[in-house]
Structures are given as C-alpha cells and as structure tokens.
Amino acid sequence: MKIVHFSDPHGGGGAEDFLAYFDKRWVGVFNYTFRRRFKHDLARLGRAVDYILDTKPDVAVCTGDLTSTGQPGEFQRVLEYLKVLRDSKIPLIYLPGNHDCYVRRPKCVSAMRDAVAYLNQGAFVFDDLPVVRRYGDAQFLLVNTSRPSNLLCSWGFLSRGDTEFLERECAKPKLGPRILVAHYPLIEHHPILRTRHRLFGGKEALSLLRSGAIDLSLCGHVHRPYLEIDSTGRGEECAGSVTRNGTIREILWDGAEFHYRTIDL
Numbered sequence: 726m727k728i729v730h731f732s733d734p735h736g737g738g739g740a741e742d743f744l745a746y747f748d749k750r751w752v753g754v755f756n757y758t759f760r761r762r763f764k765h766d767l768a769r770l771g772r773a774v775d776y777i778l779d780t781k782p783d784v785a786v787c788t789g790d791l792t793s794t795g796q797p798g799e800f801q802r803v804l805e806y807l808k809v810l811r812d813s814k815i816p817l818i819y820l821p822g823n824h825d826c827y828v829r830r831p832k833c834v835s836a837m838r839d840a841v842a843y844l845n846q847g848a849f850v851f852d853d854l855p856v857v858r859r860y861g862d863a864q865f866l867l868v869n870t871s872r873p874s875n876l877l878c879s880w881g882f883l884s885r886g887d888t889e890f891l892e893r894e895c896a897k898p899k900l901g902p903r904i905l906v907a908h909y910p911l912i913e914h915h916p917i918l919r920t921r922h923r924l925f926g927g928k929e930a931l932s933l934l935r936s937g938a939i940d941l942s943l944c945g946h947v948h949r950p951y952l953e954i955d956s957t958g959r960g961e962e963c964a965g966s967v968t969r970n971g972t973i974r975e976i977l978w979d980g981a982e983f984h985y986r987t988i989d990l
C-alpha cells in the first residue's frame with residue numbers, strides 16, 4: 726500500500742478582526758508578516774496536490790498547521806488548494822496542528838472544526854477523536870495533540886484519555902501495520918532544548934512505538950523533514966513543511982517493511 730504524507734503548509738494572513746491584537750494571534754500575525762510569508766510558498770502545496778492526484782495513493786495524510794494563526798480566512802485560503810484533493814476519490818486524513826488551534830476565539834475554533842470535518846471527507850468530526858481508520862492494509866490511530874497554549878509556547882499534549890485509547894488499541898491483535906498520526910513528534914532528542922515547542926504526555930505512546938506495538942508514527946510540527954527508523958522502516962517519519970522545503974513523503978508498505986521516497990516538488 727502507498728501513503729503520501731505532507732504537513733505544515735502554514736498559509737497565513739493579517740489580523741482578521743481587531744481582537745487579534747489582544748490575544749495570541751498578534752504573535753502569529755507578526756511572525757507571518759515579517760518572517761513566514763517569505764519562507765512558505767503555497768504554490769508548493771498546489772504541486773503536492775497535483776502529485777497526489779497523479780500518484781493515487783491508498784491514503785493521503787496531512788499532519789496539520791494549515792494556518793499560521795488559525796483564523797477563518799487562512800483556513801479558506803489553504804482549503805482552496807486542497808479542495809480538488811478533498812473532492813477526489815483518494816481518502817484524506819487531516820489532523821489539526823497547534824497553529825490551527827491557536828486561540829479559543831469561537832470563530833477560529835469553528836473554522837478548525839469545519840476544516841477537520843471537510844478534509845476528512847465526512848469520515849469523522851473533531852469531537853470523534855481519537856479514532857481508528859483502516860486504509861489499505863494499515864490501521865491508522867488518529868489523535869489530536871494540539872490545543873491553544875500560552876503566548877510564548879507551542880506545546881502539544883497527549884491526554885490521559887488518548888494514551889489509554891492507544892494502549893487499548895495496541896492490546897488488540899494486529900491485523901496489519903499500526904500507524905499513529907498526530908501533529909507532534911514522539912521522538913525528541915533534546916526535550917529540554919525543545920521545551921517551548923514540545924509534546925507533553927507522550928511517554929507511554931513512545932514506549933508503544935519503541936516496543937513495536939505501533940509500527941510507525943507520522944508527524945509534522947518540525948519543519949525540517951526527518952526519518953527516525955530502523956532497518957525495516959519502523960519508527961517515526963516527519964514530513965517537514967511542504968511550503969517551506971517543497972518536499973513530501975511517499976511511504977510504501979510491502980507487507981513486511983516500510984520504504985520511503987522523498988518527493989522534491
């Protein structure tokens with residue numbers, strides 16, 4: 726089976742209402758205006774979509790951060806690029822990143838929820854998470870690790886309930902490769918250095934990955950792509966930012982091992 730994984734397009738824009746200057750959005754808007762917009766090129770997302778439509782994988786996976794500050798207009802801008810993929814026959818998984826869950830402002834939260842329902846082609850809504858989905862031979866465990874955090878940090882959290890869900894699913898007989906999909910990486914080599922950006926509560930999930938109960942973790946959040954895998958391709962795959970690096974990852978499962986191809990767009 727074939728999976729195509731992309732992440733972190735980070736479409737952005739200016740403040741969409743004056744309250745944006747009074748919550749965390751001003752940090753994201755500032756960041757986007759003076760930094761991100763020079764680094765992230767949405768045209769690369771369009772090329773990623775074209776590639777996926779040509780390749781016709783069993784499933785396409787997007788691990789979040791569609792936006793920079795989670796405002797409705799930003800979602801709209803990025804969804805225009807993804808619409809043709811969403812409306813195709815190719816199954817699509819999307820889980821929100823921390824930038825998609827930036828603030829608690831109701832219109833931002835509902836834009837994120839709408840994006841989850843829309844991009845997952847009606848298969849589930851945000852409140853259904855965590856969920857299990859089957860595509861091809863593989864079982865996908867989908868968990869949300871993103872929620873609003875304070876002004877200076879981009880923390881992710883794996884809740885007790887989500888951890889219990891993973892443990893429960895992993896205790897069942899394995900019928901194919903088990904793939905965890907979340908925005909945040911489980912493997913962090915320098916958790917102290919990454920304190921401002923890291924995942925909390927992921928220890929048990931990491932043990933499940935290390936023990937082989939979970940075969941593969943697909944994540945984004947880190948904008949430089951990486952592979953932390955063993956000789957059978959099991960481990961963690963981070964797609965990096967599609968609009969920053971212009972790369973996406975093709976993952977092939979041959980019935981015993983995972984094989985990876987980095988696609989340069």
Ligand SMILES: [Fe+2]
Binds near residue numbers: 735824948
């Ligand atoms: Fe990101």
Ligand SMILES: [Fe+2]
Binds near residue numbers: 945
């Ligand atoms: Fe992120």
